[in-house]
Amino acid sequence: MTSVRVARLALCVLALAAAACGKKATPETHSTTGVVRNISHEGHALTVAHDDFPGFMEAMVMTFDVPDAGLTQGLKPGDKISFTIAKVDDQWPVTRIAKVP
Numbered sequence: 001m002t003s004v005r006v007a008r009l010a011l012c013v014l015a016l017a018a019a020a021c022g023k024k025a026t027p028e029t030h031s032t033t034g035v036v037r038n039i040s041h042e043g044h045a046l047t048v049a050h051d052d053f054p055g056f057m058e059a060m061v062m063t064f065d066v067p068d069a070g071l072t073q074g075l076k077p078g079d080k081i082s083f084t085i086a087k088v089d090d091q092w093p094v095t096r097i098a099k100v101p
């Protein structure tokens, strides 16, 4: 192997690593608002009547996975929220919830 080839290979490996890392560091996210309908699975499931995710999903009632149950703590049906979902392994868990007055 010439040193040029080795350098090229190293660049490729770096590029691949950067692509993989980049995905994890900045996942695709979408944010919208909605009204809490239900919280179950000890805070890990949030059913919400959500508004449009512009360019991603129209308004509907659906249940999202909430990996961090702390996010749903203190929430109850009827609360207005804004929230963010992030793509993780082809799923869309909730990564942020904020109460909207």
Ligand SMILES: [Cu+2]
Residues within 6 Å of the ligand: 050, 057, 058, 059, 060, 061, 062
């Ligand atoms: Cu939906």
